[in-house]
Amino acid sequence: MSASSDVAELRRRVADLERQLLQAQKLTTVGELASSITHEFNNVLTTVINYAKLGMRHKDDASRDKAFDKILAAGQRASRITTGLLSYARRGTERREATDLVKLVTDVLILVEKDLEHHRVRLELKIESQPVPSEVNAGQIQQVMLNLLVNARQAMANGGVLTVVVRGDAKAGLAEISVRDTGPGIPPDVLTKLFQPFFTTKQADEKGQGGNGLGLSLCREVVESHTGRITVQSRLGEGTTFSVTLPLAAAAVELSPAAAVLQRRGRSVARAG
Numbered sequence: 001m002s003a004s005s006d007v008a009e010l011r012r013r014v015a016d017l018e019r020q021l022l023q024a025q026k027l028t029t030v031g032e033l034a035s036s037i038t039h040e041f042n043n044v045l046t047t048v049i050n051y052a053k054l055g056m057r058h059k060d061d062a063s064r065d066k067a068f069d070k071i072l073a074a075g076q077r078a079s080r081i082t083t084g085l086l087s088y089a090r091r092g093t094e095r096r097e098a099t100d101l102v103k104l105v106t107d108v109l110i111l112v113e114k115d116l117e118h119h120r121v122r123l124e125l126k127i128e129s130q131p132v133p134s135e136v137n138a139g140q141i142q143q144v145m146l147n148l149l150v151n152a153r154q155a156m157a158n159g160g161v162l163t164v165v166v167r168g169d170a171k172a173g174l175a176e177i178s179v180r181d182t183g184p185g186i187p188p189d190v191l192t193k194l195f196q197p198f199f200t201t202k203q204a205d206e207k208g209q210g211g212n213g214l215g216l217s218l219c220r221e222v223v224e225s226h227t228g229r230i231t232v233q234s235r236l237g238e239g240t241t242f243s244v245t246l247p248l249a250a251a252a253v254e255l256s257p258a259a260a261v262l263q264r265r266g267r268s269v270a271r272a273g
């Protein structure tokens with residue numbers, strides 16, 4: 001056998017192994033999610049059943065009110081879980097096309113601009129190169145951005161600075177989007193659980209609004225299905241940075257009208273030198 005056919009055979013085997021590995025990873029994710037959902041719903045049902053029994057046993061108003069409160073909170077939690085699961089299901093078609101990530105990011109920022117202002121969060125957008133083309137499913141990557149932006153805003157309960165950087169690294173063939181906040185940072189023990197489905201530190205408030213712990217696990221799943229990576233760096237008392245890297249595409253894409261609008265407004269957009 002010639003050296004070149006050896007190399008071709010080796011390449012074929014590596015490609016096969018990669019495919020098998022990807023498939024195995026996919027199955028792990030689906031399996032992990034299914035067992036987490038079962039676990040979470042069992043917890044909710046146990047609460048509902050136990051407090052319903054308690055409410056039936058105790059006839060006094062205070063015990064019944066307490067039981068109703070617990071049942072209501074469990075129902076609201078179940079509803080947050082199903083809403084979160086819907087965004088998994090509604091990820092739309094798998095169609096991917098060359099998209100300018102600068103345009104995509106600025107479109108999402110326009111959606112959250114008012115909310116940031118309302119919570120005294122100053123936005124800094126740094127576009128280090130433009131366009132930054134990547135072959136993506138735009139809806140899915142928008143969802144990733146939205147999750148990261150909402151988390152960052154929620155981390156800055158007393159206001160702060162949100163820095164979003166978009167850049168393309170032609171040499172490395174990578175597009176990168178990072179979202180940095182000046183929130184409290186993430187303790188090391190939380191950092192290791194961050195991407196697990198249903199992991200949340202956000203307690204429900206009186207309206208039943210809280211976390212469902214699905215945001216970051218959805219982000220990771222979407223980014224990895226695009227053969228990208230999502231990483232996090234955090235320092236207690238200083239803040240947190242999430243970075244998403246995706247393969248950079250060679251295709252030409254349209255320049256962003258939304259970026260132009262944000263830049264014309266001038267106030268919060270910085271172009272890094």
Ligand code: ADP
Binds near residue numbers: 213
């Ligand atoms: P949820 O927002 O519903 O809690 P996520 O999966 O999006 O679910 O986030 C999981 C947890 O990660 C959050 O509850 C929070 O503890 C932590 N987290 C995420 N983003 C940040 C951030 N920017 N700063 C601090 N903690 C964060």
